[in-house]
Amino acid sequence: xxxxxxxxxxxxxxxxxxxxxxxxxxxxxxxxxxxxxxxxxxxxxxxxxxxxxxxxxxxxxxxxxxxxxxxxxxxxxxxxxxxxxxxxxxxxxxxxxxxxxxxxxxxxxxxxxxxxxxxxxxxxxxxxxxxxxxxxxxxxxxxxxxxxxxxxxxxxxxxxxxxxxxxxxxxxxxxxxxxxxxxxxxxxxxxxxxxxxxxxxxxxxxxxxxxxxxxxxxxxxxxxxxxxxxxxxxxxxxxxxxxxxxxxxxxxxxxxxxxxxxxxxxxxxxxxxxxxxxxxxxxxxxxxxxxxxxxxxxxxxxxxxxxxxxxxxxxxxxxxxxxxxxxxxxxxxxxxxxxxxxxxxxxxxx
Ligand code: TRP
Numbered sequence: 438x439x440x441x442x443x444x445x446x447x448x449x450x451x452x453x454x455x456x457x458x459x460x461x462x463x464x465x466x467x468x469x470x471x472x473x474x475x476x477x478x479x480x481x482x483x484x485x486x487x488x489x490x491x492x493x494x495x496x497x498x499x500x501x502x503x504x505x506x507x508x509x510x511x512x513x514x515x516x517x518x519x520x521x522x523x524x525x526x527x528x529x530x531x532x533x534x535x536x537x538x539x540x541x542x543x544x545x546x547x548x549x550x551x552x553x554x555x556x557x558x559x560x561x562x563x564x565x566x567x568x569x570x571x572x573x574x575x576x577x578x579x580x581x582x583x584x585x586x587x588x589x590x591x592x593x594x595x596x597x598x599x600x601x602x603x604x605x606x607x608x609x610x611x612x613x614x615x616x617x618x619x620x621x622x623x624x625x626x627x628x629x630x631x632x633x634x635x636x637x638x639x640x641x642x643x644x645x646x647x648x649x650x651x652x653x654x655x656x657x658x659x660x661x662x663x664x665x666x667x668x669x670x671x672x673x674x675x676x677x678x679x680x681x682x683x684x685x686x687x688x689x690x691x692x693x694x695x696x697x698x699x700x701x702x703x704x705x706x707x708x709x710x711x712x713x714x715x716x717x718x719x720x721x722x723x724x725x726x727x728x729x730x731x732x733x734x735x736x737x738x739x740x741x742x743x744x745x746x747x748x749x750x751x752x753x754x755x756x757x758x759x760x761x762x763x764x765x766x767x768x769x770x771x772x773x774x775x776x777x778x779x780x781x782x783x784x785x786x787x
Contacts, residue, residue, distance in 0.1 A: 441473060443587070444580070445461060454644070455734075456592070466511040478519050524763035528770065532578075547601055614780055669681075669683075676720055678719040
């Protein structure tokens with residue numbers, strides 16, 4: 438059996454939204470059907486605590502929310518091991534070994550971490566950066582390597598973190614001998630999905646920016662948000678030519694619209710290119726495009742919302758899924774850590 442391992446996770450700091458879904462969640466569900474892979478998906482509660490140490494309740498509450506989003510999106514515990522990061526103490530141990538192979542300077546240069554620190558400062562957060570936050574790429578390297586992961590499906594913004602994991606693996610292997618596997622980021626196939634903008638036109642959909650459409654949003658909330666979506670400020674009259682650049686309506690269509698949606702919901706056009714051409718020419722109003730987008734998103738979200746509701750009424754069962762997944766994940770991490778301890782030379786009492 439030579440299966441490749443796929444592993445990824447999410448911080449439980451809020452419910453998951455369309456950005457997560459388009460970026461990696463949808464892909465993870467598709468990959469479930471491929472027998473060539475062993476799959477782990479986990480809730481990164483320890484990583485969430487690196488910048489929420491004083492709000493442990495938020496993290497705790499969102500562990501179950503994210504689990505509900507996973508199950509709603511269609512992750513199947515029989516095909517994907519779903520676990521909780523804090524339940525795998527081996528990850529903390531591996532992080533300790535890695536810490537000594539990374540410089541503070543290198544962490545400070547990590548573009549993802551830099552951008553996150555900048556955003557926190559701009560939002561008037563507390564002064565100072567928690568050491569744990571600066572070092573989260575190190576703990577993330579442990580999350581990945583403790584399962585011998587080959588592929589890590591992540592959004593584009595996480596690629597510097599995966600790059601740093603690869604550096605850590607190379608450093609570890611060169612010091613202690615060939616022990617750990619070097620993973621690869623697996624980016625969304627469609628460019629448009631890499632980073633979904635917020636409904637307000639901000640570059641990124643995010644909970645902290647308050648511009649997200651959540652998987653758990655009800656039908657009315659989705660419609661209301663779609664109608665608010667930032668489009669083209671120069672497209673005032675229907676007859677005005679419209680612009681696609683920075684137009685969130687079209688960014689979402691790029692991520693979610695397929696040709697069959699036209700036959701189903703907007704038969705005047707054959708495909709997205711035709712719709713875009715008409716918009717650019719002028720004569721196509723935003724509201725018409727938004728109604729179309731709304732239908733597409735409702736069709737995508739309705740089954741997710743339905744499954745989510747089912748599990749919402751059965752939270753005990755969800756916790757059992759997480760517990761069983763964590764036990765299984767721990768077995769794998771335990772095997773890798775035995776190898777690591779031998780390599781580092783701390784296996785004193787054989
Ligand atoms: N940093 C990721 C995020 O913010 C979450 C994460 C933690 C992760 N550990 C991981 C992702 C390991 C992939 C692999 O969404």
